[in-house]
Amino acid sequence: MSNEVTRFQDPGLPEHAHRKSDHDAIAANRAERQVAILFLLSAVGTIGTIASYILIDSKKFIYLPILGDTNAQQLALGTGLAASLFFIGIAAVHWAKTLMPDQEVIAERHEFRSSDEDRADFVTTVKERAGAAGLGRRSLIKRTMGVALGLIGLSPLVLLRDLGPLPKNDLSTTDWSAGVRLVTDPGDRPIKPSDLEVGAVAQVLPALPQGTERTLENIGKDAVLLIRIRPEEFNLDAERLSWTHDGIIAFSKICSHMGCAVALYEQQTKHLLCPCHQSTFDVTRAAKVIFGPAARPLPQLALTLDSEGYLVAKQGFTEPIGPSFWERNSA
Numbered sequence: 001m002s003n004e005v006t007r008f009q010d011p012g013l014p015e016h017a018h019r020k021s022d023h024d025a026i027a028a029n030r031a032e033r034q035v036a037i038l039f040l041l042s043a044v045g046t047i048g049t050i051a052s053y054i055l056i057d058s059k060k061f062i063y064l065p066i067l068g069d070t071n072a073q074q075l076a077l078g079t080g081l082a083a084s085l086f087f088i089g090i091a092a093v094h095w096a097k098t099l100m101p102d103q104e105v106i107a108e109r110h111e112f113r114s115s116d117e118d119r120a121d122f123v124t125t126v127k128e129r130a131g132a133a134g135l136g137r138r139s140l141i142k143r144t145m146g147v148a149l150g151l152i153g154l155s156p157l158v159l160l161r162d163l164g165p166l167p168k169n170d171l172s173t174t175d176w177s178a179g180v181r182l183v184t185d186p187g188d189r190p191i192k193p194s195d196l197e198v199g200a201v202a203q204v205l206p207a208l209p210q211g212t213e214r215t216l217e218n219i220g221k222d223a224v225l226l227i228r229i230r231p232e233e234f235n236l237d238a239e240r241l242s243w244t245h246d247g248i249i250a251f252s253k254i255c256s257h258m259g260c261a262v263a264l265y266e267q268q269t270k271h272l273l274c275p276c277h278q279s280t281f282d283v284t285r286a287a288k289v290i291f292g293p294a295a296r297p298l299p300q301l302a303l304t305l306d307s308e309g310y311l312v313a314k315q316g317f318t319e320p321i322g323p324s325f326w327e328r329n330s331a
C-alpha cells in the first residue's frame, strides 16, 4: 500500500474569519448564557411531556382547525418531546458554533488505514478537544446540559404507567358476599339444588342488584364453577364440607397459576383441568393441585340456601382469586 498523499485541489474558499466570542469575553459569556437557556428550554419541554402524560386524560379529544378531533394527551406529548429534542439540538449547534474551538481543518485523503503516528495524534486531539470544549470552564452549560439530558433520560420511566394500574386489592373483592344468589351464565336465573344433577357442572355468576350492569371485568373475577358429586365422595375437613350443599361445591373459575379459565371437568376422576398449562385440581379435596404448575387450590366459595331454597353464597371468597402473583400475601 502506498503512503503517497493525494491532495484535493484548493476549492477557493474565503479566508477563515474568527468569531467574536474567540476574542471577546463578554460575547463568549453571552453565548454561554444563550446555550444554557436553550438547554433549559429543552428541560421545560421534557417536564411538559411528563406533566401532560400524568395530568391530561388520555381519552380527552380537542378540535383543531387543520387536524380535526385530536387526542389532547398525544398532542401534548408530541409537542413537548419535539420541543425538548429541538432545543437540545439547537443548543448543541449554538455551542459548537460559538464556543467550541474554532480551527480550520484541512482534510487530506489518505489510504484507508492511518499510520500509527496519525492514530496516536487523533487520540491526543480528541482528548484535547474534549477539554477545550469548555465543559470544565463553562459550568453553566455543564449544569443545564445535565438537567436537559437527565430529564430526557428519565422521561421514558413515565411510560411504565402504560403497563396499567396495579391490581391493588381488586382481586380480593368480588361481587360475592353473604346471601348473594348464584345465577346461571348465561340467563341470570337463580339456581336450586334440584337444577343440578349428580355429575353436572355449570358456570354461575353472582346475582347483581337491580339496575347494576355486569361488566366483562366483573364476569372475569366473579365466574364460579358449580359441580355436583355424591356427598360421600368428598374428602374435606369439617369446615370445607360445611361450605358444600348436598354434594354441590363451588370454586373460582380463574386458575391459580396464571389466570386462565379452568374449563374442563373430568366426570370420572372428578378433576378440573386448566387448558393453559394442564394444572389439575381434585374437586373431592377442595380443588387441591394434583398436577401442573399451579401453586395453590382454586378458592372455594361457601354455599348455603336462602329462604326460598335457592343457592346463595354463605360469604365472599376468603382468599384472593386468581394467580398467586396477583396477591403476594397469598399462599
Ligand code: FES
Binding pocket: 255, 256, 257, 258, 259, 260, 274, 275, 276, 277, 278, 279, 292, 293, 294
Ligand atoms: S394458567 Fe392454569 S395452569 Fe397455567
